[in-house]
Structures are given as structure tokens and as C-alpha cells.
Amino acid sequence: ETGVTQSPTHLIKTRGQQVTLRCSSQSGHNTVSWYQQALGQGPQFIFQYYREEENGRGNFPPRFSGLQFPNYSSELNVNALELDDSALYLCASSFSRDSPLHFGNGTRLTVT
Amino acid sequence: TQLLEQSPQFLSIQEGENLTVYCNSSSVFSSLQWYRQEPGEGPVLLVTVVTGGEVKKLKRLTFQFGDARKDSSLHITAAQPGDTGLYLCAGVRPEDSSYKLIFGSGTRLLVRP
Numbered sequence: 646e647t648g649v650t651q652s653p654t655h656l657i658k659t660r661g662q663q664v665t666l667r668c669s670s671q672s673g674h675n676t677v678s679w680y681q682q683a684l685g686q687g688p689q690f691i692f693q694y695y696r697e698e699e700n701g702r703g704n705f706p707p708r709f710s711g712l713q714f715p716n717y718s719s720e721l722n723v724n725a726l727e728l729d730d731s732a733l734y735l736c737a738s739s740f741s742r743d744s745p746l747h748f749g750n751g752t753r754l755t756v757t
Numbered sequence: 758t759q760l761l762e763q764s765p766q767f768l769s770i771q772e773g774e775n776l777t778v779y780c781n782s783s784s785v786f787s788s789l790q791w792y793r794q795e796p797g798e799g800p801v802l803l804v805t806v807v808t809g810g811e812v813k814k815l816k817r818l819t820f821q822f823g824d825a826r827k828d829s830s831l832h833i834t835a836a837q838p839g840d841t842g843l844y845l846c847a848g849v850r851p852e853d854s855s856y857k858l859i860f861g862s863g864t865r866l867l868v869r870p
Contacts, residue, residue: 678856680860685862686862686863687845687847687861688847690858690859700856701854701857735800742854742856743854745802745805746856748799749799750798750799751798
């Protein structure tokens with residue numbers, strides 16, 4: 646059974662740029678959630694996708710957007726990057742909307 | 758202000774010692790989860806508690822959900838170096854959908870051989 650995989654593992658961007666992070670769900674999982682974990686903090690919920698539609702959203706501005714594809718893989722897009730966007734971005738897949746989350750190892754984004 | 762406060766923030770103990778970490782809130786949660794996160798990895802779910810007063814055991818780890826469902830604790834007996842990591846509690850508020858987890862800031866545990 647393949648777990649949740651995220652790419653890239655590390656990324657450095659400049660303020661104002663745009664970034665796309667990718668996530669492959671665990672086999673059999675149809676739901677993907679994205680979390681942002683700033684240094685020294687716990688993860689914060691960004692949004693969840695279920696069957697290719699946004700199913701819920703946390704307190705993040707519209708410049709954070711996502712996609713889920715028919716194979717249940719997912720992308721997180723962030724436009725107009727700010728220094729405070731520097732964080733570990735975690736993707737988690739689950740069997741259904743209310744099932745336990747299985748996290749990937751994250752993408753470490755640094756904005757300079 | 759964090760909705761879930763974890764204490765202590767850091768803990769360094771000798772192998773074989775016992776420890777307790779706490780997760781407190783002024784808000785009620787319909788369920789609470791505990792995760793362990795190791796450097797360079799994502800959090801891994803250890804347990805979910807849903808009933809006030811519930812106690813769950815996982816080998817040397819004991820988890821308790823407070824009677825009022827506002828707090829939780831994790832007790833580790835005879836800690837081992839393999840227990841080293843960041844312990845995170847995460848809750849679901851009754852007014853939220855179950856997938857919207859609210860995490861605490863974590864307790865970073867170091868168990869010295």
C-alpha cells in the first residue's frame with residue numbers, strides 16, 4: 646500500500662511569486678486535506694477536497710487555492726507569496742470525509 | 758490565542774522515567790486526537806477519544822479525555838528513546854465538521870538514553 650506522497654520536498658520562492666505543491670493520495674482514499682505548519686506551531690487547516698470539489702475551508706485568504714483530480718491526487722496553489730507563507734505544507738488523505746487522516750511528509754516552503 | 762494549549766512545550770527526560778503532557782482548552786470538543794510527529798515527517802495518528810472521561814491505552818501510552826471534554830492528557834510509562842518526537846493534540850469542535858482539526862502547538866519530547 647502506497648502512502649501519501651508530496652512533491653517537492655523543499656522549495657525556495659521569492660515574495661510575490663506563485664507556487665504549486667503536489668500530493669498523491671494513499672490508495673483507496675478519495676478525500677484530501679491541506680494543512681500549513683509554521684515553525685514551532687501545530688498544523689492549521691487550509692481546506693479539504695472531496696470528489697474534486699472544495700468541501701470546507703479554514704481561515705486562509707483566496708490566494709490559497711486547490712484542485713483535486715479524478716485520480717484523487719491534489720494540488721495546492723498559493724499566489725502572491727508573502728514572507729509569512731514560509732512553512733511546512735502537509736497533505737493528508739482519508740478514506741472518506743470523516744475518516745482518520747494519513748499525512749504525507751510535507752513540502753518545506755521558504756519565501757525570501 | 759491558541760484554542761488548544763499544550764504543556765509543557767519542551768520536555769527532556771532520562772530513559773525509564775514517566776511523563777505526562779497536557780492539552781487544555783476553555784472550549785468543548787466533540788473528539789480529540791493525539792499525533793506524534795518526527796523530524797522531516799508528517800504527524801502520525803496515535804489515538805482518538807470521543808467520550809468524556811474516556812481512557813485509552815496503547816502499550817506504554819495512556820490517553821485520557823476530560824469529563825467535560827475540554828482537556829486531555831497523555832501519560833507515557835518508562836519512556837524510551839524511540840518515544841522522542843513532537844506530540845500534538847488536535848480537536849474537533851461540535852460546530853465544525855469532523856475533518857476540520859484544530860491543533861495545539863505541541864510538546865517536544867526528548868528521551869535521553
